[in-house]
Amino acid sequence: MKLNAQGTNQAPEEACDFGDEQKFWDRWGWMVAGVWIIFLVFPILDLLVEDYPLPTRIIGLSLVVLFAAIYLGAYAKYSWIVGQGGTDQRRAHVYFLMLCAIIVIGVPVTGLTVMGLFPFITSYAAFLLTKKWTITTYATVLVACFALPVYFGKFTDAIFLIGLNIVLMVVYVITVAAITRSTDAERIRADFLVVAEQERVARDVHDGIGHSLTALNLKAQLALRLMDEKQYLQARGELVQLSELAVDALDSVRTTVQGLNRQDLDIELAELQHACNDNNLExxxxxxxxxxxxxxxxxxxxxxxxxxxxxxxxxxxxxxxxHIEPGQVSIDDDGDGCQGNSPGHGIRGMQERARQFDASCTVGASRLGGTSVQVVFDAKEAR
Known part of the structure; x- marks a missing residue:
C-alpha cells in the first residue's frame, strides 16, 4: 500500500508546543494594557474638576491621550513577550522612555496628578521589560511616590495614590509570576510530548521495521541455502516473499515518517482520498x-x-x-473484518495515540460488514 504523501503537499509546520497560548498573547495581549487604562480616570478627572487654567487642562489632557496611545501601541507590538522574561529590544525601551518623559513633563503642569500615571510605567516594566528594568522602575516610582507629595506639601492628599501604586506594583509582580509559571509549565509539557513522540517512533521502529528486517534476514538465508542445494524454484519463491517483506518494511518507514510530519487534518483527508482512489476504494x-x-x-x-x-x-x-462529529470520529469498511485476530501493531498504535489526548479508540465489527474504528474524546471540548 502506498499513500502517496509527497513532501510538496505538506502543510507548513506551525509553531507548536504552547502555540495556542502564544497565539492568544499575540492577538489579545494588548488587553492586559487595556485593563489598566481605567486608571487614567484619576488624572482626567483631576484635570476636569480641579481649578486649572484652560491651557493647562488642554496640555494635560493632550499628554494623557498621547500617553495612552503610546502605552497601548507598545503593548500591541510586544504583548507576545508577556511571560517570556521581558525584551531588550531598543524600540520597547524607546516607548518606555517616552512614557517616562511625558510624566516628567506633566509634573510642572499638573503636579501630583501625574502620580495617576505611575501604575502604567510599573506595569509596562513588569510585563514587557527585563527584571533589571523592572527593579529600577519600581525603585524610582517608590521614591517618587513619597518625594513628590512632600515636595508639593500635599502628602495627606496623596496617601490614596501612594497606596494604590504600591498595591498595583505587588499585583503586577504576582500576575507576571503566574503567567511565567504557566508558560514554563506549557514548555515542560511540550518537551514531554516531544519525548513521548520519540518513544512512539522508537516503538514503531522496533516493532515494525525491526521485525521486518529480521524476517528479511531469515528469508535471505533460506534462499541462499536452497540455491546451494540447487532447489532454484523454491529459492525463487523465497525471494518473491523477501521482496514483499521489503515493500511492507518500506510502508512501515513511510508510516513512521508521516506520523512525525503530518499536521493538517484537511490535507490528511485529501491524501487518504487520493490513496483510496488509486486502489479503487470508495x-x-x-x-x-x-x-x-x-x-x-x-x-x-x-x-x-x-x-x-x-x-x-x-x-x-x-x-x-x-464520520466526523463533535466528540468522536469513526471509520467503517465493508471488508473481511478482524476475524477474531488479536490486536496487531497498527491497532495498538492507534489506541496508544488516542490515550495521548485522553481519548479512547475501539476496534470492532462494522455495520457495513467489515471493521469499525471509533475514536471518542471530550464532546464539550469539541464544541
Missing amino acids: FTVAGTAEQIPLQHRSHVAWILREAVTNVLRHAHASTVVL
Missing part, C-alpha cells in the same frame, strides 16, 4: 475537519491514516466511510 467523508478541536487534529489524522492503511493492506474492502 472513500466517503461525513463531516469536516473543523469539527475536531485544533489540538486533536494531528492525533486524529495519524489514527485515520493508520486505519485506512490497515484497510488497504488487509481488508479487501470496496467502501470506506468516515
Whole structure:
C-alpha cells in the first residue's frame, strides 16, 4: 500500500508546543494594557474638576491621550513577550522612555496628578521589560511616590495614590509570576510530548521495521541455502516473499515518517482520498475537519491514516466511510473484518495515540460488514 504523501503537499509546520497560548498573547495581549487604562480616570478627572487654567487642562489632557496611545501601541507590538522574561529590544525601551518623559513633563503642569500615571510605567516594566528594568522602575516610582507629595506639601492628599501604586506594583509582580509559571509549565509539557513522540517512533521502529528486517534476514538465508542445494524454484519463491517483506518494511518507514510530519487534518483527508482512489476504494467523508478541536487534529489524522492503511493492506474492502462529529470520529469498511485476530501493531498504535489526548479508540465489527474504528474524546471540548 502506498499513500502517496509527497513532501510538496505538506502543510507548513506551525509553531507548536504552547502555540495556542502564544497565539492568544499575540492577538489579545494588548488587553492586559487595556485593563489598566481605567486608571487614567484619576488624572482626567483631576484635570476636569480641579481649578486649572484652560491651557493647562488642554496640555494635560493632550499628554494623557498621547500617553495612552503610546502605552497601548507598545503593548500591541510586544504583548507576545508577556511571560517570556521581558525584551531588550531598543524600540520597547524607546516607548518606555517616552512614557517616562511625558510624566516628567506633566509634573510642572499638573503636579501630583501625574502620580495617576505611575501604575502604567510599573506595569509596562513588569510585563514587557527585563527584571533589571523592572527593579529600577519600581525603585524610582517608590521614591517618587513619597518625594513628590512632600515636595508639593500635599502628602495627606496623596496617601490614596501612594497606596494604590504600591498595591498595583505587588499585583503586577504576582500576575507576571503566574503567567511565567504557566508558560514554563506549557514548555515542560511540550518537551514531554516531544519525548513521548520519540518513544512512539522508537516503538514503531522496533516493532515494525525491526521485525521486518529480521524476517528479511531469515528469508535471505533460506534462499541462499536452497540455491546451494540447487532447489532454484523454491529459492525463487523465497525471494518473491523477501521482496514483499521489503515493500511492507518500506510502508512501515513511510508510516513512521508521516506520523512525525503530518499536521493538517484537511490535507490528511485529501491524501487518504487520493490513496483510496488509486486502489479503487470508495472513500466517503461525513463531516469536516473543523469539527475536531485544533489540538486533536494531528492525533486524529495519524489514527485515520493508520486505519485506512490497515484497510488497504488487509481488508479487501470496496467502501470506506468516515464520520466526523463533535466528540468522536469513526471509520467503517465493508471488508473481511478482524476475524477474531488479536490486536496487531497498527491497532495498538492507534489506541496508544488516542490515550495521548485522553481519548479512547475501539476496534470492532462494522455495520457495513467489515471493521469499525471509533475514536471518542471530550464532546464539550469539541464544541
